[in-house]
Amino acid sequence: MHTSFEGELGDRSAWALEHCSIAMTMDAIGQRSSILILREAFYGITRFDDFVRFTQGSEANVAVRLKHLTGLGLFTKHPYQDHGKRTRYEYVLTDKGSDLLPALFALLQWGDNYLQPEGTRPLRLEERATGEPVRIVARGASGTDLSLNDIAIIMDSNRASALTKNV
Amino acid sequence: MHTSFEGELGDRSAWALEHCSIAMTMDAIGQRSSILILREAFYGITRFDDFVRFTQGSEANVAVRLKHLTGLGLFTKHPYQDHGKRTRYEYVLTDKGSDLLPALFALLQWGDNYLQPEGTRPLRLEERATGEPVRIVARGASGTDLSLNDIAIIMDSNRASALTKNV
DNA sequence: ACCCTGACTTGATGATGTAGTAGCCAGTTC
């Protein structure tokens, strides 16, 4: 076994779903269409019809998702006006939205490594300043890259003891 | 606009869904129950009934998901035998599965930062060797942490030109 | 020989996500 809990493992079950950040995050943005919209936002897209075109989703669903993500505070709506057109709104990532960068690009990186046909690398991420490749990694304070074996998962002990054991 | 494509942006639409690693990854492991099972695997869980208990999923669905993820090569089945019991199989993460660590923990980290009630931090990730906190970050070759503004997304140009423009 | 248990499998049912079509509405063009 790689990882270990420094705490009472048995008490996790009640806590697991209700307080787990991974489950909460999946419920908030886990829909495929939300992820694709966020992808386009990271690529620089801001306008409704561009989200529709590039995600190849239906207008109806993109509207629902943008409203949902805006309601969560991942996007803010900024008015703009093209020449000869009426005022529209563009959807701009907030800090809360931008902070999903590691999550989104980690999915990209894994898909590139394991799901793309051999030799394919449709997108590349570069550090703008140097042109060097960008990787998503787990890092310790010392700056080293960490793998699963290097990481301990620690549960707050007074939270652990507050849970009922319904295993 | 933060990020920019060094390439023909317009040609992306046809490519976007069929070859996008993010979409492919979501199709492979994007179901909520798959993510929760992978979470438990990272926490060290290997046995069927533990996955059921800790994800609070139905036996039926956990069986389907484990079979699916095993078929994808994220888990391998290893036989084990408890005293006085017949042989069972435990589900052990492969390298392909373990490499989802940045993706899973990035979701955890974001949820911790933005979705948890104020002052709550149910789980903490520590570097085992030093006890220092672990973070998931985008890093350049020079070792620096990068934000969206620092990253350029680059499209392979001969792939770009091969695409039909159906915008 | 019979029961029991753990790990599934099967089948029926409900919940959610997404597409498709159609319609609305504010402003812009004519």
Next chain:
DNA sequence: GAACTGGCTACTACATCATCAAGTCAGGGT
């Protein structure tokens, strides 16, 4: 002021996700 357009909403239909309940099946225990 009539037609057009882009952005959105409403409604319907379908596919997938997930649950529940029941059944199967391979062994071990007695």
